[in-house]
Amino acid sequence: MRPTARWTAMAGLVLFGLMACSSNPEPEVEPATDEAPPAADPGPDPAELAEAAARSLCEQAETAARRGDYDGARRLYNQAMSEYAGTECARSASSEIDRIDAIETLEDRIHFGFDRAELTDEAVATLNRKADVLRRHPDVRMTIEGHCDERGSIEYNFALGMRRAQAAKNYLSGLGIGEDRFRAVSFGKERPLDPGHNERAWSQNRRDEFVIENLGSI
Amino acid sequence: MHPFGNRWLRGSTATLWTSLALLALSGGGSQAHAQEDEGVRLGITYRPGYVPALAITDIVTEAPFAAVASAIDSVIARDLDYSDRFEILPVPDSLRAGSAVNYGLWNQLGAVWLLEGTLTVSDQQAILRVGLHDVVYGSLKEVQAFTLPPVASPDFRMAVHRVSDAVVEWATGEPGMAASRIAFSRRAMDGTWDIYVVDSDGRGVQRATRRNALVFSPAFSPDGGHIAFQYQSNSGDESGIYDLELETGRASAVTSGSLMHLTPAFTPDGSRILFARSASGGTEIFEVDRSGGSPRALTSTAVGDALGPAIAPDGRRFAFTGSAVGAPQIYVQEDAGARPRLISRFVRGADSYATSPDWNPRDDRIVYQSRVQGQFQIVVVNADGSEMRLLTSEGRNEDPSWAPDGRHIVFSSDRGGYHGLWVLDTVTGRARNLLRNSEDQLPDWSNVLGSDP
Numbered sequence: 113m114r115p116t117a118r119w120t121a122m123a124g125l126v127l128f129g130l131m132a133c134s135s136n137p138e139p140e141v142e143p144a145t146d147e148a149p150p151a152a153d154p155g156p157d158p159a160e161l162a163e164a165a166a167r168s169l170c171e172q173a174e175t176a177a178r179r180g181d182y183d184g185a186r187r188l189y190n191q192a193m194s195e196y197a198g199t200e201c202a203r204s205a206s207s208e209i210d211r212i213d214a215i216e217t218l219e220d221r222i223h224f225g226f227d228r229a230e231l232t233d234e235a236v237a238t239l240n241r242k243a244d245v246l247r248r249h250p251d252v253r254m255t256i257e258g259h260c261d262e263r264g265s266i267e268y269n270f271a272l273g274m275r276r277a278q279a280a281k282n283y284l285s286g287l288g289i290g291e292d293r294f295r296a297v298s299f300g301k302e303r304p305l306d307p308g309h310n311e312r313a314w315s316q317n318r319r320d321e322f323v324i325e326n327l328g329s330i
Numbered sequence: 331m332h333p334f335g336n337r338w339l340r341g342s343t344a345t346l347w348t349s350l351a352l353l354a355l356s357g358g359g360s361q362a363h364a365q366e367d368e369g370v371r372l373g374i375t376y377r378p379g380y381v382p383a384l385a386i387t388d389i390v391t392e393a394p395f396a397a398v399a400s401a402i403d404s405v406i407a408r409d410l411d412y413s414d415r416f417e418i419l420p421v422p423d424s425l426r427a428g429s430a431v432n433y434g435l436w437n438q439l440g441a442v443w444l445l446e447g448t449l450t451v452s453d454q455q456a457i458l459r460v461g462l463h464d465v466v467y468g469s470l471k472e473v474q475a476f477t478l479p480p481v482a483s484p485d486f487r488m489a490v491h492r493v494s495d496a497v498v499e500w501a502t503g504e505p506g507m508a509a510s511r512i513a514f515s516r517r518a519m520d521g522t523w524d525i526y527v528v529d530s531d532g533r534g535v536q537r538a539t540r541r542n543a544l545v546f547s548p549a550f551s552p553d554g555g556h557i558a559f560q561y562q563s564n565s566g567d568e569s570g571i572y573d574l575e576l577e578t579g580r581a582s583a584v585t586s587g588s589l590m591h592l593t594p595a596f597t598p599d600g601s602r603i604l605f606a607r608s609a610s611g612g613t614e615i616f617e618v619d620r621s622g623g624s625p626r627a628l629t630s631t632a633v634g635d636a637l638g639p640a641i642a643p644d645g646r647r648f649a650f651t652g653s654a655v656g657a658p659q660i661y662v663q664e665d666a667g668a669r670p671r672l673i674s675r676f677v678r679g680a681d682s683y684a685t686s687p688d689w690n691p692r693d694d695r696i697v698y699q700s701r702v703q704g705q706f707q708i709v710v711v712n713a714d715g716s717e718m719r720l721l722t723s724e725g726r727n728e729d730p731s732w733a734p735d736g737r738h739i740v741f742s743s744d745r746g747g748y749h750g751l752w753v754l755d756t757v758t759g760r761a762r763n764l765l766r767n768s769e770d771q772l773p774d775w776s777n778v779l780g781s782d783p
Contacts, residue, residue, distance in 0.1 A: 227657055265685040265699060265728060266771055267547060267593050268651055268658050271613045271635040274590050297566030298590055302521065302544065
């Protein structure tokens with residue numbers, strides 16, 4: 113951490129501490145009289161304002177993350193860190209970004225060739241990254257959903273989708289990740305990601321989706 | 331007590347019977363388009379042969395039942411048209427049945443067959459007496475009296491269809507298929523699927539399941555009273571093969587669990603169900619007693635899938651979709667553990683993708699869908715892989731199922747610019763639209779439905 117950053121963070125902590133003290137116990141309240149002179153307005157507490165603004169960023173980031181807008185969430189956390197260093201939000205932002213990175217890695221889709229259930233090099237690289245996260249968080253459990261494009265027949269696509277889900281499951285198990293942490297299901301061609309009828313849509317729809325059932329320690 | 335009770339033909343009750351009968355015959359007012367559809371002839375793979383002309387005279391009855399008789403007439407005329415075994419002759423108004431048949435005159439009009447009927451309604455029951463005349467030989471070929479069930483009975487229309495099937499059998503010696511139903515999966519707006527059933531003439535659509543889940547691949551029991559289907563919950567957590575009793579709507583799991591279950595099919599004796607279930611490498615075909623118990627594996631594909639069993643009438647052999655060599659193909663296997671034989675690979679111009687076989691209920695032919703020049707078409711082939719023939723060429727055509735007459739098939743298709751279920755006569759190539767609904771898939775045609783047991 114750079115010295116200035118550390119100083120800012122410490123100042124933030126001091127401010128935060130003072131704020132906590134000043135707000136508790138309750139200040140004495142003067143009895144109200146009609147002729148009481150107007151109390152001097154101390155103006156908004158800058159620390160309090162910073163906390164509120166940062167808190168709002170953190171809340172927006174959480175909403176974005178829940179929507180699956182991980183880039184947006186990261187941007188908001190980074191903004192909190194750079195603009196409101198020392199606030200509660202800013203202090204948690206770094207670990208929140210790590211958390212989002214882990215979730216995004218786990219949820220990353222993998223794609224397949226037409227009528228294929230073999231893992232591509234790209235899919236293997238994606239699964240390797242998942243394995244790293246899964247090793248760090250041994251209590252995470254996932255459902256792997258196999259999906260197909262619209263060109264095949266309905267029933268066969270259910271079988272093909274299952275082979276796609278099992279391909280990912282078997283690969284991760286082969287890396288030493290417990291098989292009982294995955295559930296393989298197939299939705300055939302019933303839940304396309306892209307409703308289009310062209311190669312671009314089809315290549316998007318031939319996929320495994322990874323649904324986190326138990327976040328565990330993430 | 332007879333189902334008609336004593337109220338049969340008593341004043342206003344008779345009028346009520348008449349209007350109910352008309353309603354029943356019109357299929358509750360739905361699907362009224364079916365009769366308007368022109369048949370589409372596919373030129374490429376069919377040789378139109380000789381089709382004998384059949385004339386149908388108006389059913390003779392008492393005045394209060396004229397409308398019913400006329401409705402019965404049109405159902406029978408449509409059934410016989412849909413049988414694709416006759417050319418239905420328009421009958422001049424001047425020619426009425428009831429008196430002695432003038433064979434010479436009918437012969438001059440070009441009729442080979444003449445059908446006439448009488449509807450008699452008594453206190454106790456309605457009887458339709460039907461006679462088929464062989465105009466060429468100048469003799470009465472067959473005559474039979476059919477008792478019609480109460481008009482409110484769901485079997486009323488079916489009873490009329492059975493009359494049509496009898497006429498087909500008298501004239502050709504072969505079974506008809508009018509008295510049968512087609513089950514299919516229909517997708518709802520929310521993306522879930524359920525099973526529906528429709529009569530062979532496109533009337534009387536009924537919803538059979540209300541699971542709002544992934545309910546696929548209906549398969550009729552041999553007696554037509556039950557439907558087996560694949561159920562998968564929307565989360566994918568549960569999957570199973572279920573046995574639905576149509577009359578009560580009760581469905582019970584034959585086999586279920588967390589493994590994926592697919593594509594059930596009843597054995598011809600109705601005692602067992604073949605289905606596919608996910609295994610380590612892909613899906614394998616299993617059989618299980620209809621009452622449940624432990625499934626027994628029939629295939630050992632190990633690599634790729636085996637699914638979609640279609641059982642031969644002998645109950646011993648079955649065809650299925652297998653992807654052991656990569657792209658899915660059609661195989662035929664005898665008995666558990668035997669070596670499957672590839673039967674689908676020799677289609678010229680096909681880019682090697684064949685699925686969804688169905689075995690003819692009367693002979694050794696198998697229909698399936700095959701990708702031809704990027705589009706699914708229906709192919710028919712002998713069980714030994716010989717005499718392969720393309721049955722369709724227009725649009726995307728999928729999931730064929732044989733009719734009980736062994737010559738028609740039902741399938742889903744987007745021919746003509748809209749998706750629906752279609753019926754095709756594999757002899758003449760005539761196609762008719764059964765249902766015009768873009769969300770209907772995976773049809774299965776029942777056997778001929780007997781009268782109530």
